[in-house]
């Protein structure tokens with residue numbers, strides 16, 4: 001039976017499109033969002049195909065096919081789609097997030113180990129610090145409503161800035177300016193027609209308007225200034241590790257613009273995603289008091305300053321975070337272009353064709369999830385989670401290009417929830433329902449204004 005009919009909680013989602021995506025609708029629907037392109041049948045299909053001029057687009061929507069292509073044939077599908085390359089390059093240059101091949105491998109080998117779970121402990125004081133500063137600001141703004149997406153984006157940018165530049169080099173005002181410039185960049189990039197997302201013919205004019213260029217320059221200018229003010233040896237360990245990486249001939253691997261690229265990438269990849277996930281989590285908890293009560297119960301047992309070794313008992317809290325990222329995956333679409341000829345099921349793939357894995361669809365697929373659109377955090381409690389088929393849940397991506405900061409992000413989000421929920425109560429203003437919206441990342445269109453009140 002339908003989740004609504006059973007009285008299960010079904011949080012907001014866009015109504016399915018009446019028909020499957022077509023080239024014309026993609027172009028005409030340029031102002032719409034990606035999520036509302038999918039018809040109801042997309043939540044049941046295994047592979048979908050459609051054509052853009054000169055290009056096949058495949059949406060892989062079956063865990064086995066996703067595994068075969070994104071993991072098994074990584075070499076052929078490791079390159080990001082043209083849209084991703086073009087949309088992100090003005091901000092993050094040719095950093096590891098959008099590079100592929102030898103350059104990607106070389107940079108991943110430098111940054112991956114620095115974010116490894118074994119090194120997480122050193123970031124915990126930063127999570128706590130930024131979360132407490134945010135709680136302080138929100139308490140001052142109470143009684144809300146406070147627009148949480150922007151506040152969380154600034155706080156998560158603050159974490160990565162502290163991780164890179166240390167106490168002396170990372171000022172709060174810079175983190176807020178950076179988060180604002182990232183938001184301005186995304187807003188300007190939103191003027192793109194949707195077909196760009198699926199692979200833009202190279203002869204079309206650049207999608208970046210003047211506003212996007214200005215925002216990108218502001219981001220890179222700020223980062224260049226921070227780097228100049230933090231001479232080698234004066235940064236935090238993450239920045240120093242990136243600076244210390246050497247080529248076989250002893251020359252620095254990342255210097256000048258390449259260093260700005262990598263730092264901008266870490267700030268973007270590490271802040272926007274965690275902020276979006278936390279924003280949706282706080283909304284879902286505010287809208288579901290029983291889940292909130294269970295989270296508060298777990299958090300009450302934590303020490304005042306929860307360290308890295310105290311988070312293990314937060315089993316339900318993690319289940320809520322995972323369910324929030326299932327319903328609203330911050331990176332809702334993983335897009336690649338084929339580097340060589342291939343065959344996927346009955347389709348012949350040519351170099352340059354676009355292949356998508358859409359966590360938004362897989363996470364809500366009728367075949368793999370019971371009541372897929374309902375908020376049921378219990379499905380991520382350990383026993384139930386073990387029964388869930390592999391490659392049906394991928395908020396952090398999959399295969400060799402899986403998120404390098406997944407453990408960092410999970411720990412950071414738990415610390416933020418612990419600090420914020422202990423000090424504050426969040427509620428949904430009457431009549432407000434967020435509208436999920438996705439171009440580059442999945443956010444609430446118009447923001448997430450929740451009421452905030454201090455807890456007694």
Ligand code: HEM
Pocket residue numbers: 096097098108111115160266269270271273274277330331333334335394395396397398400401402403404405406408409410
């Ligand atoms: C809730 C938090 C986060 C989510 C949901 C998330 C999600 C993702 C996803 C889905 C990808 C793969 C994209 C693709 O395959 O196209 C990715 C890549 C990446 N993420 Fe995260 N991320 C999060 C937090 C972080 C943090 C905190 C950092 C760093 C401090 C980070 C650094 C990276 C990097 C460096 C990559 C590129 C990996 C590669 O291409 O080899 N992420 N992330």
